[in-house]
Amino acid sequence: MANITDVAKLAGVSHQTVSRVLNDAAVRPATRARVDAAIRELNYRPSSAARALVTRKSNAIGLIATGAPLYGPSNTMLAFNEAARAAGYQVTIASMTSVDRASMVSAIEVLLGQRVEALVLIVADVAAFDAIAGLDIDVPLVTAESSGREGFLSVSIDQFAGARLAVRHLIGLGHTEILHVKGPDWSVDAAERERGWRTELEASGLAVVPPLAGTWLADSGYAIGTELASTGAVGAGRATAIFSANDQMSIGLLHALSDAGLRVPGDVSVVGFDDIPESVHYSPPLTTVRQDFADLGARMMQTLLQVLDGRPPLDPVQATPELIVRASTARAIPLPNREVNA
Amino acid sequence: MANITDVAKLAGVSHQTVSRVLNDAAVRPATRARVDAAIRELNYRPSSAARALVTRKSNAIGLIATGAPLYGPSNTMLAFNEAARAAGYQVTIASMTSVDRASMVSAIEVLLGQRVEALVLIVADVAAFDAIAGLDIDVPLVTAESSGREGFLSVSIDQFAGARLAVRHLIGLGHTEILHVKGPDWSVDAAERERGWRTELEASGLAVVPPLAGTWLADSGYAIGTELASTGAVGAGRATAIFSANDQMSIGLLHALSDAGLRVPGDVSVVGFDDIPESVHYSPPLTTVRQDFADLGARMMQTLLQVLDGRPPLDPVQATPELIVRASTARAIPLPNREVNA
DNA sequence: CCATGCAATGTGAGCGATCACATTTTGTGA
């Protein structure tokens, strides 16, 4: 592959002039044309390694993603990528299934060896935070999480507020026993959603039944739903509403309830979280809490740019999710001649 | 940040000895220990830019992803990442929403500037192939696509065979008018699935009604389902089965059919494609064609490694997807006293 | 005790760009 000297020779100029053409510095149009022609002829592409070496700027950002390809993380990641590209940054990704300290550290190690200018943590796994807590990382780190930890930049959607929105909606419909199917224990977001559910129940003086934990996946929602129905914890005189921590688990729940002969929302109301594109087509369409992941990803990059450009960090702003009411929720005790969701 | 000379000085050795420690060459244990201590003390990490410059090996692979975060691409990408990491490669991602030639070319340009050792194309957009066709790329390129194009490494799941499997299942159940909701026109996979559907129908001498194109998303399935039902193209004496090109569109379809008062599988059978984790919880559970995306991603890396290690390319093997029969399909004319899916 | 050979370590060059600074060319007004 050709280098800058080859181009310079072919164009009959010095390597520095080629460098100037590359970096849009002052070069006479005629000279620039000759250089451009040489570049095209040799199919020359400047080596970013050489450039990074001398400028001490890699123009790269390291992205750390963990776990399965869930809806939220995938969308956030893609939006972040897009934004990074638009800002002229390369994104190097280090994904891993397990989040043990060792693989986390080695991933970060490799990224820092690349001299990435910043690190982005997409999946908010509590273990991930513990892993990075020990390391002294000398680049800005931005993450999407809403529990208010210290020590790094944070951009978030207010999970706590979203959960309260969902539960308040159920309370407003007259439900008095509201169960919660929470996310996995390692998830920061799951913990925040649970806290929102709990807080809202306590504020209304309602009983807090210990929540069951799912895996974020539909199958776990189905398993939990089956158990709830078989133990009689839900329906007929017992809990009339379930707040599920995401939409995928909700569809499993709907399936299980249907299998058990319980009607949604007749016997039990269900609220999800995320508003994935499919949830409006569930049977019945799912009441849920919408999160704007694309916006989240874009804001992460924006926050990072602020710091990378040497400006003071932005005040952390938590976006508020939005309640989307659909047919899966209804009044606790349906009155005769009354519309559902009236 | 410390460099190799700083470490050498602190350890009382030459920079070359430090380099040897870094690269596991012969160094006396005592010397190695001193160097390691210096590395730890200075929090030293070798610069991959400097290393790449001199070795002419970046140890990086460029990943190009386009479009929305769909289930298949996301999973393939993650699996590929994992495999690349395991093989000691860094993955730099260039994602973009639009797939016009210009942004495609600029993305590739940037990656090649990084001196990536290979390129990976995850989303099989026909425009993407046209875009790369013109470029002379001097690194191996691997892509996941099944149409048998030339000029690059290809790893795939046999979409054509999968579609035939689905349609044959419907034909076996006695359906004689089988509609198809295909994917977007730009998708190579969508075209292959359509071809499989068409081929199977023709092999059985059944009528081929022009398929309607969706967007891969549930909403488009709903819109198409609503139209089919309202024009009377489906159910009551007309088409009794629909082959939908992915599971997301299928749930929209199920929703629309249910809204129109048509019963699945009583009035119309529906088959999807992909077997996403939610499809078993659809109402009714969806008969679909399972694809192993994780395996696909891993095989892409495997194929790449073969070439990167200087061995002859592997023969392209097409994985065959698997038909998963569930409750959304039944005999065309249900016989009395006979089980569904008997 | 010294020549011999191999292991361990050191020295200097160079990868391909940019930076700082030196030099040449060009344009302008007196």
Add this chain to the structure above:
DNA sequence: TCACAAAATGTGATCGCTCACATTGCATGG
């Protein structure tokens, strides 16, 4: 026409590492 500043271009050093080769250290055998 010439002085002189500004614009355009060139020169050499440098980033942090690895490579090729030179040198040193140390055990071994005659």
